[in-house]
Amino acid sequence: MAHQILIHASTASGMTTVEALVKHPMDSGFVKDKAGKIIPPHYIEVIEFTHAGKVVLTGFWGPAVSKNPFIKFSFKGGKSGDPISVSWVDNKGEKASVSSNIM
Amino acid sequence: MTKTLSMMERSPRRREVLLGAAAGAAALVVAPAVLTGTAQAAVTADAAAYPAKAFAQTTEAAALKIMYGGAPTHSAAVKMNAPDIAENGAVVPVTVDTSMANVTSVALLAIDNPFTMAAAYKIPAGTNPGISSRLKLAKTTKVVSVVQSGGKLYSASKPVKVTLGGCG
């Protein structure tokens, strides 16, 4: 399965706002499929954002985070063109990352 | 474990969304303008750092004790925005923010979910403690936002009603 991460970062008055949408089923382990079988839990446990190599946010997620998670936050500093990257690892050990630049 | 980067051009959907007066003022909904995934980055997210035990708790007290080693006091300085009635319990937008200084962590708990802890964030110096995300709520529940500031815990809460959708 292809892992996709969409990230969007922009600066205004000294603050950089980051928005990301991460493609992931975030299966809770409490839902049954059509055949009545429990879909095993499969969710992102750790997600991390870095700006120019420095960690700006670390998130720990449980199965209560929605499918295809969205997150928005902001940090001081950052300028247009700076690299922003995000990476995640899930409970099955799958991982993905993407790098972008501040608009 | 394939990693596909998503490259997007300017969204075609930058437009004003018009709503009838019945729903209040017209709103500007702007789709993200540029979404660029230009390169693959190092995976810094560290599975070993995951506080698995805190996420396996079924009460607020136990989850917070394990996560932070304490219990919060209610504070009006913790602001949260969550709907009164979720339009769908699977996707409930929740925003937490605070004007407090020296915030090192923010957590969201859904009291009546199977596991209480929904999400927790480490906030390094320079990062704003305001975070928006979307949560799954299994049923009508109190949602609690916890802020760790100067080593102390503060919280705010809000009940969110989750109703059965009527439309097939």
Add this chain to the structure above:
Amino acid sequence: MRLIIMALMGASFALFGSLASARAATPINPQADMKAFQGYFLKRFPKVPLAAYVNGPYNFSKSEADQWKQIMEFPPYQFALDTGKSVFNTKFPNGKDYASCFPNGGVGIAQNYPMFDPKTGRVVTLGIAINRCRVANGLKKLKLTTGPMADILAYMTSTSDGKPINVVVPNNPKALAAYRAGKEYFYSRRGQLNFSCASCHVQEAGMHLRGNVLAPALGMTAAFPLYRSKWGNMGTLVRRFIGCNKKVHSVPAKPDSAAYRDLAYFLTYMNNGLPVSGPGARP
């Protein structure tokens, strides 16, 4: 909660039953139907401007509208749009592509569908046109309800964003018959619950059914395909027809059936002039 359902079921269906049969008996005049259809909603909800109907239920619930606005900050259909665009732009094994099957390379044309095809005498939805294109190029048809079809539709629809819906019912007996069949389907009650499409989406439009607002039929087709939180993925208008049919405990038609083609034809024609706003997001 139960009270609301009861009230809904007990609502005055007699009125609409007679209206439907009266309409069916009169000569077919799509243009007049459309004026009356749009006029009905505009008169009933004077605060909702015509173009706002493309936002469906969100005109009727501030709370739902607020959540939707937050969700639209980064719409959940973004992945589908992304995938749909790359699929659309990928060449078929024979070297041709989707663009070769459509006027203007398939860009900015979604507002003209469903379209009557005089050659076959049938209504062709954009999804069915995409499948025709695939078959003509030696590929298998895609499922019309969800998955890659919804992705491609999301992209093609996005290139028509804001364009006025412009479905044409030509003066052709088969086109007029298809339109009439779609209209009759819309107003006919079916299933164990004995609901018509109009029961929920005309009479009870804007009212609550349990936790959801019933979207008015006006504007409804404009936001498809859409990401429904309940589905957790994308779905087409046909998928929604099937869902509605099941909900009133009736047997759904086949996705490419004449019944659903004609229904889409009628319903989208009623939305003529409204801006295309798909893909969309709904609860």
